[in-house]
Every structure is written in C-alpha cells, then in structure tokens.
Amino acid sequence: MLVYALQVAFGLFSLALLMNIIRLIRGPSLPDRILTLDTIYINSLALLILLGIWHDTAFYFEAALLIAMLGFIGTIAAAKFLLRGDLIE
Amino acid sequence: MTELPVWADWVISFFIILGASFAFIGSLGLLRLPDFMARLHAPTKNTTLGVGGVIIGSILYFSTTDGLSLHELLIAVFLFLTAPISAHLLAKAGLHLELELSENTRDFRTKPEQYSDKDD
Amino acid sequence: MSKLVPAPWWSLFLLAFWLLLQNKVSVGATLLGLVLAIIIPLYTLRARDYRTTLHHPLLGVQYFFILLGDIIVSNFNIAAIILRPRKSIKPALIEFPLAISGSVPITILASTISLTPGTISAELGRDGRSILIHALNVDDPEATIQQIKQRYERRLKEIFQC
Structure with missing residues (x-):
C-alpha cells in the first residue's frame, strides 16, 4: 500500500511543481514570483522527505532542513528588498 | 523499504496522501486565484499543512521501522513558525507596490494612509 | 540561578532543539546540549529588546x-x-x-x-x-x-x- 501511496504522492507533488512553474513564468508581478519560489522550496523539501521514506534512509533529513531554512531566508531577503530597495538598512 | 505492520502501512499512506493532496490544492490555488493577495492564502496555509502531513507520515514510518525518530518535527515547527512571517512580508510588499486587486475586492479601510509604507 | 539561566523557557527550547537535531538521547549529547542551552542565552541576551512574561x-x-x-x-x-x-x-x-x-x-x-x-x-x-x-x-x-x-x-x- 505504502508503495502506491508514495507513487501517488510523488505524482501530486510533481504536478504541484509544474503548476508553480507556470505561475513563475506568467508572473505577473515580482511578489508573485517570490511567493512561487517560496512554494517551490517547500514542495521540493516535501519531495526530499518522501524520497527518504522511499529509500528508507534518514540522510535526506538534513538536506530538507537546510532547504527550509535557506528558502525562508531567501524569501525574507527578496521581500525586504522589494519593500526598501535595500537589504541592510 | 522494509516490511511494515498492516495498520502502520495504512496510517502512513493516509497521512502521505492527505499531505500531498493539500500541497497539490495549494499550488492549484496559486495558479487559479485572481489576484496576488488572494494567491497569498493558498501556499501559506495549504502547502504548509501538506508538508506537515508528509512529515507526520515520515515520523511514523521511521518510528515503526527503526526506533523513535522525531527530528522531522524540527522541519514542521520551523515551517509553521516561518510561514506567517514570509506571508506578512510578502503582503507588505504587495501593498507597498500597490498591486492591482481583483474587481470584487471590498476595501473597508477608513484611513488607508495608516498602512502605507511611504515616508512622505 | 536566575543569573546563570536568565531565560529558562528559552534554554529549555534550545535543549529540546539540540536533542531533536541529534535524534537520540545520550549522556554526551545531553551534556553538550545543557552547556549550549546555558551559554547561548547568556551571550545573546542583550540582543533581546523585548520583555514578556507568560502568566498562564x-x-x-x-x-x-x-x-x-x-x-x-x-x-x-x-x-x-x-x-x-x-x-x-x-x-x-x-x-x-x-x-x-x-x-x-x-x-x-x-x-x-x-x-x-x-x-x-x-x-x-x-x-x-x-x-x-x-x-x-x-x-x-x-x-x-x-x-x-x-x-x-x-x-x-x-x-x-x-
């Protein structure tokens, strides 16, 4: 059962990433694109966790945690840049 | 993958499918909703909870196969703490850039200048 | 006590975070976690410019x-x-x-x-x-x-x- 569930989940997350990429290309504004990049980060870290279950290994955990942290910092930095036109005040 | 007890198999599958469906709906919302402020709702809520479901599945899987494993909780806690913050900053950026709102948005602000970021 | 552990909730959070990151509870990890949970709040306390108390x-x-x-x-x-x-x-x-x-x-x-x-x-x-x-x-x-x-x-x- 878990094998099929994982395959379905892989499919759903890949479709989600595909829709994100459409939104990334269509825009229309910069905040939209930043939001989409944030969503892409979160979806890919979920894919990494699923891959960890698939291969039965905990090694992907650190990578997923790092993606979560870097994704957050990146989103904040980009949003701050849009707000101020400057990163460090 | 190692063999699992039947109940664990079903419970883990349930959480993973639930999480994946939520993340899918979140991205669908990102694609479908009409304006930026509305689109902000979908990824912050649905995608975050979707990853939460996947993480619960992962915790259950590793806890049943090789001993208690809770470190995935760190990712979940981190995501739930940071999702509102990035949403807030992006909403601020959207207001600041005065992005177009969809035509059926109603504005109940009595003093819009209270919320503008301009320094004039 | 309050001089050594100025923010007890915060120290507890740091210790729990450290143990979760290790994903196992052993004597060594707990000791190192305790040291970190005491040192980090002492070192960064001045950067906290808000005061708040949890009443309930x-x-x-x-x-x-x-x-x-x-x-x-x-x-x-x-x-x-x-x-x-x-x-x-x-x-x-x-x-x-x-x-x-x-x-x-x-x-x-x-x-x-x-x-x-x-x-x-x-x-x-x-x-x-x-x-x-x-x-x-x-x-x-x-x-x-x-x-x-x-x-x-x-x-x-x-x-x-x-």
Missing part, C-alpha cells in the same frame, strides 16, 4: 491546541474556496482594532490570523493600534473581527496580561 502557561498550551485544530479547519475552507469558480469569491481588506499591546502578543496574534481560516495579516498600522487583514471570502467583516476577538485575542490577553 497552561492556557498557552490550550491556545496551541485550539490553534492546531483551527489550522486544519482553515485548510479545508481554503481548499473549498480554491476548488470553486473564481468569480464567486469575495475578498476584502479589513481593519482590525487591537485591544492588546506589546510586541510579542501582537506578533503571536498576527501569526495566528495568518494561519487561521481565510485571513492574512498584511500590515500593522503606524500607531500600532490596528492590523490590516486581507480576507479571502467574507460576507460580514464585523463578524470576522468579532470571531478573532472572541477566539484568540481574549485568550492572548489572559495569557500575557497586557
């Missing part, structure tokens, strides 16, 4: 579980809104008058608003007395404000006594 920790736990339930409900709500035709949603910008003060309670309230059904906190007013909320689908803005006041703000006021 138990109510805080209750608040956490209410929030968890509401997050799940809110996800079904948003999912239903996303799957329905896009012309039929009624977004609105609402001003929410704040009755609480202090940076930590307001931050928690704003995060709560962002995580719960159909609302996102977009901006804090310049005077710090109101929050601008974007709601995805509302008929009656007054009802939304009352719901947030009754459900979350009242509890936060009780927890932090502000």
Whole structure:
C-alpha cells in the first residue's frame, strides 16, 4: 500500500511543481514570483522527505532542513528588498 | 523499504496522501486565484499543512521501522513558525507596490494612509 | 540561578532543539546540549529588546491546541474556496482594532490570523493600534473581527496580561 501511496504522492507533488512553474513564468508581478519560489522550496523539501521514506534512509533529513531554512531566508531577503530597495538598512 | 505492520502501512499512506493532496490544492490555488493577495492564502496555509502531513507520515514510518525518530518535527515547527512571517512580508510588499486587486475586492479601510509604507 | 539561566523557557527550547537535531538521547549529547542551552542565552541576551512574561502557561498550551485544530479547519475552507469558480469569491481588506499591546502578543496574534481560516495579516498600522487583514471570502467583516476577538485575542490577553 505504502508503495502506491508514495507513487501517488510523488505524482501530486510533481504536478504541484509544474503548476508553480507556470505561475513563475506568467508572473505577473515580482511578489508573485517570490511567493512561487517560496512554494517551490517547500514542495521540493516535501519531495526530499518522501524520497527518504522511499529509500528508507534518514540522510535526506538534513538536506530538507537546510532547504527550509535557506528558502525562508531567501524569501525574507527578496521581500525586504522589494519593500526598501535595500537589504541592510 | 522494509516490511511494515498492516495498520502502520495504512496510517502512513493516509497521512502521505492527505499531505500531498493539500500541497497539490495549494499550488492549484496559486495558479487559479485572481489576484496576488488572494494567491497569498493558498501556499501559506495549504502547502504548509501538506508538508506537515508528509512529515507526520515520515515520523511514523521511521518510528515503526527503526526506533523513535522525531527530528522531522524540527522541519514542521520551523515551517509553521516561518510561514506567517514570509506571508506578512510578502503582503507588505504587495501593498507597498500597490498591486492591482481583483474587481470584487471590498476595501473597508477608513484611513488607508495608516498602512502605507511611504515616508512622505 | 536566575543569573546563570536568565531565560529558562528559552534554554529549555534550545535543549529540546539540540536533542531533536541529534535524534537520540545520550549522556554526551545531553551534556553538550545543557552547556549550549546555558551559554547561548547568556551571550545573546542583550540582543533581546523585548520583555514578556507568560502568566498562564497552561492556557498557552490550550491556545496551541485550539490553534492546531483551527489550522486544519482553515485548510479545508481554503481548499473549498480554491476548488470553486473564481468569480464567486469575495475578498476584502479589513481593519482590525487591537485591544492588546506589546510586541510579542501582537506578533503571536498576527501569526495566528495568518494561519487561521481565510485571513492574512498584511500590515500593522503606524500607531500600532490596528492590523490590516486581507480576507479571502467574507460576507460580514464585523463578524470576522468579532470571531478573532472572541477566539484568540481574549485568550492572548489572559495569557500575557497586557
């Protein structure tokens, strides 16, 4: 059962990433694109966790945690840049 | 993958499918909703909870196969703490850039200048 | 004691975080975690420019579980809104008058608003007395404000006594 569930989940997350990429290309504004990049980060870290279950290994955990942290910092930095036109005040 | 007890198999599958469906709906919302402020709702809520479901599945899987494993909780806690913050900053950026709102948005602000970021 | 451990909750959080990161509880990991949990607050305490005290920790736990339930409900709500035709949603910008003060309670309230059904906190007013909320689908803005006041703000006021 878990094998099929994982395959379905892989499919759903890949479709989600595909829709994100459409939104990334269509825009229309910069905040939209930043939001989409944030969503892409979160979806890919979920894919990494699923891959960890698939291969039965905990090694992907650190990578997923790092993606979560870097994704957050990146989103904040980009949003701050849009707000101020400057990163460090 | 190692063999699992039947109940664990079903419970883990349930959480993973639930999480994946939520993340899918979140991205669908990102694609479908009409304006930026509305689109902000979908990824912050649905995608975050979707990853939460996947993480619960992962915790259950590793806890049943090789001993208690809770470190995935760190990712979940981190995501739930940071999702509102990035949403807030992006909403601020959207207001600041005065992005177009969809035509059926109603504005109940009595003093819009209270919320503008301009320094004039 | 209070000189060595100036922020006990924070130290406890750091220790729990460290042990979760190790993913096992051993004597060595716990000792190193204890050392870190004492040193890091001492070193970074000066950077904390806010003071806050938790008056009712138990109510805080209750608040956490209410929030968890509401997050799940809110996800079904948003999912239903996303799957329905896009012309039929009624977004609105609402001003929410704040009755609480202090940076930590307001931050928690704003995060709560962002995580719960159909609302996102977009901006804090310049005077710090109101929050601008974007709601995805509302008929009656007054009802939304009352719901947030009754459900979350009242509890936060009780927890932090502000």
